[in-house]
Amino acid sequence: xxxxxxxxxxxxxxxxxxxxxxxxxxxxxxxxxxxxxxxxxxxxxxxxxxxxxxxxxxxxxxxxxxxxxxxxxxxxxxxxxxxxxxxxxxxxxxxxxxxxxxxxxxxxxxxxxxxxxxxxxxxxxxxxxxxxxxxxxxxxxxxxxxxxxxxxxxxxxxxxxxxxxxxxxxxxxxxxxxxxxxxxxxxxxxxxxxxxxxxxxxxxxxxxxxxxxxxxxxxxxxxxxxxxxxxxxxxxxxxxxxxxxxxxxxxxxxxxxxxxxxxxxxxxxxxxxxxxxxxxxxxxxxxxxxxxxxxxxx
Amino acid sequence: xxxxxxxxxxxxxxxxxxxxxxxxxxxxxxxxxxxxxxxxxxxxxxxxxxxxxxxxxxxxxxxxxxxxxxxxxxxxxxxxxxxxxxxxxxxxxxxxxxxxxxxxxxxxxxxxxxxxxxxxxxxxxxxxxxxxxxxxxxxxxxxxxxxxxxxxxxxxxxxxxxxxxxxxxxxxxxxxxxxxxxxxxxxxxxxxxxxxxxxxxxxxxxxxxxxxxxxxxxxxxxxxxxxxxxxxxxxxxxxxxxxxxxxxxxxxxxxxxxxxxxxxxxxxxxxxxxxxxxxxxxxxxxxxxxxxxxxxxxxxxxxxxxxxxxxxxxxxxxxxxxxxxxxxxxxxxxxxxxxxxxxxxxxxxxxxxxxxx
Numbered sequence: 195x196x197x198x199x200x201x202x203x204x205x206x207x208x209x210x211x212x213x214x215x216x217x218x219x220x221x222x223x224x225x226x227x228x229x230x231x232x233x234x235x236x237x238x239x240x241x242x243x244x245x246x247x248x249x250x251x252x253x254x255x256x257x258x259x260x261x262x263x264x265x266x267x268x269x270x271x272x273x274x275x276x277x278x279x280x281x282x283x284x285x286x287x288x289x290x291x292x293x294x295x296x297x298x299x300x301x302x303x304x305x306x307x308x309x310x311x312x313x314x315x316x317x318x319x320x321x322x323x324x325x326x327x328x329x330x331x332x333x334x335x336x337x338x339x340x341x342x343x344x345x346x347x348x349x350x351x352x353x354x355x356x357x358x359x360x361x362x363x364x365x366x367x368x369x370x371x372x373x374x375x376x377x378x379x380x381x382x383x384x385x386x387x388x389x390x391x392x393x394x395x396x397x398x399x400x401x402x403x404x405x406x407x408x409x410x411x412x413x414x415x416x417x418x419x420x421x422x423x424x425x426x427x428x429x430x431x432x433x434x435x436x437x438x439x440x441x442x443x444x445x446x447x448x449x450x451x452x453x454x455x456x457x458x459x460x461x462x463x464x465x466x467x468x469x470x471x472x473x474x475x476x477x478x479x480x481x482x483x484x485x486x487x488x489x490x491x492x
Numbered sequence: 493x494x495x496x497x498x499x500x501x502x503x504x505x506x507x508x509x510x511x512x513x514x515x516x517x518x519x520x521x522x523x524x525x526x527x528x529x530x531x532x533x534x535x536x537x538x539x540x541x542x543x544x545x546x547x548x549x550x551x552x553x554x555x556x557x558x559x560x561x562x563x564x565x566x567x568x569x570x571x572x573x574x575x576x577x578x579x580x581x582x583x584x585x586x587x588x589x590x591x592x593x594x595x596x597x598x599x600x601x602x603x604x605x606x607x608x609x610x611x612x613x614x615x616x617x618x619x620x621x622x623x624x625x626x627x628x629x630x631x632x633x634x635x636x637x638x639x640x641x642x643x644x645x646x647x648x649x650x651x652x653x654x655x656x657x658x659x660x661x662x663x664x665x666x667x668x669x670x671x672x673x674x675x676x677x678x679x680x681x682x683x684x685x686x687x688x689x690x691x692x693x694x695x696x697x698x699x700x701x702x703x704x705x706x707x708x709x710x711x712x713x714x715x716x717x718x719x720x721x722x723x724x725x726x727x728x729x730x731x732x733x734x735x736x737x738x739x740x741x742x743x744x745x746x747x748x749x750x751x752x753x754x755x756x757x758x759x760x761x762x763x764x765x766x767x768x769x770x771x772x773x774x775x776x777x778x779x780x781x782x783x784x785x786x787x788x789x790x791x792x793x794x795x796x797x798x799x800x801x802x803x804x805x806x807x808x809x810x811x812x813x814x815x816x817x818x819x820x821x822x823x824x825x826x827x828x829x830x831x832x833x834x835x836x837x838x839x840x841x842x843x844x845x846x847x848x849x
Contacts, residue, residue, distance in 0.1 A: 283828065290820055294816075301810050310806060462642070
């Protein structure tokens with residue numbers, strides 16, 4: 195069993211979740227130029243809603259769908275109540291509002307019985323059987339299903355943006371708000387939709403991650419931080435960038451864990467390596483691989 | 493004429509000498525004397541348990557003044573102020589334990605270490621703006637926490653105890669600990685606050701504000717925006733380093749948890765709740781956030797005793813972030829200029845009383 199393909203495959207598995215999480219992030223940034231620090235908490239909310247439903251005997255797939263619908267509405271609600279008032283405010287205010295929201299959601303989750311403990315989904319029967327072996331690396335069925343679901347959702351979103359009228363409208367608003375408004379597009383509706391779509395993808399990421407590695411508030415909300423290296427590498431406003439960045443960060447993270455942990459005393463390079471990549475990308479190519487070049491020198 | 497009134501309501505000055513005075517009326521002078529007297533007498537008036545919080549507030553106020561320099565006055569978003577504090581704290585701890593330096597050398601050394609690292613971290617600000625810079629400081633915060641957690645010389649983030657301090661023959665003991673540090677932190681805070689207040693009046697301070705408001709216009713007026721931004725990072729992280737050194741000595745040990753990401757967020761919240769870009773805000777913000785934290789602890793203890801929450805729910809870990817987050821959001825939505833604005837409004841009210849405007 196060779197180390198390299200194993201590490202790369204593990205990277206792709208976790209990377210697809212990063213990509214899904216980054217997608218929600220990019221959607222919000224692209225449409226409304228808001229950096230959403232509460233994204234990790236929305237992911238956790240989605241995962242715990244699904245878990246709470248399965249605990250009450252709801253079918254896993256149905257619970258996942260309901261959770262996605264719930265975070266869809268949650269995203270819309272957050273935009274409506276908090277972010278809509280912040281249009282035109284300085285960027286620091288907008289960032290701090292999302293940081294404040296992340297704290298609020300954290301507190302609310304701690305009020306439920308799921309805040310402190312660690313839980314795991316009852317794996318559905320379809321996913322329990324024998325897995326697959328790829329390049330001499332065993333992959334469980336949950337992992338394969340997770341990657342496929344993430345890729346499917348990402349493909350769906352890409353299709354939505356490129357082909358459907360609504361998606362094209364959203365892209366138009368992202369490109370030039372003024373121009374979009376002057377041809378009669380409702381910018382407010384697009385903002386709400388972007389937040390809702392981000393919420394939907396967040397719940398999907400949460401459920402998939404919960405299925406693969408269990409549910410803890412810290413672990414799920416922590417994905418919200420991992421999103422930053424991903425989107426900076428891929429480009430803050432690029433959907434393709436989110437996907438490529440997610441996979442790349444997932445793979446790099448696993449490679450560093452595989453090859454650098456032995457050199458670094460204490461190991462654990464997995465947690466820090468993405469952020470070193472982030473700094474390097476910021477210094478060399480701040481707009482990322484696929485982002486719009488809007489950086490100016492001073 | 494003005495000397496007979498409590499506050500000056502208009503410009504009655506007829507000589508340059510009057511223009512140069514710091515206090516326009518004797519009432520202002522008296523209020524300052526009373527205020528300083530109160531500050532010096534505070535340890536006698538307050539219960540001992542509260543004095544510890546007062547010390548914490550003063551240390552955070554030093555860090556928040558620094559954060560205000562970078563974020564409030566210069567507009568560079570900094571989500572890594574706690575890491576700069578940590579750099580100062582660890583530098584102080586190393587200087588005190590390895591080099592056996594006395595504390596009055598170790599703490600400034602921590603400030604210098606913070607300033608050096610801060611300026612280095614600020615280098616991306618030459619190229620990046622707004623969001624990107626926020627993300628860069630965030631990355632530094634995480635890299636800092638990880639690095640400290642892996643360095644054997646720093647006990648891998650575990651506790652590094654600091655030596656006991658002695659000033660003018662008075663030793664820092666268990667019984668006088670809070671009072672002892674109160675009288676040590678207070679002059680440092682006053683000195684640093686006055687220092688910044690006066691830097692703000694120089695062309696360097698004005699340059700920072702010009703860069704925040706419009707860096708291209710500032711460049712057109714002959715200010716070097718890059719140099720101004722680095723200056724802001726230098727000053728801001730120097731203050732953070734001093735605060736870290738004080739915090740290290742005050743807590744008697746350096747632990748990585750005291751300089752984590754959530755502390756950075758708290759410092760930002762203090763700066764915002766107090767009022768970004770205002771010196772009174774740098775005191776009001778820490779006061780408000782620490783008071784909120786303590787009252788939430790008390791409230792959750794009371795609510796927990798009433799059995800209001802289901803089994804397995806720790807009310808304190810739920811209520812504290814909830815109240816903290818709500819405070820930030822509500823302040824940003826309804827009073828973006830922070831408590832400093834309330835302070836200003838109430839001062840104006842008394843100044844103009846009995847007229848409304």
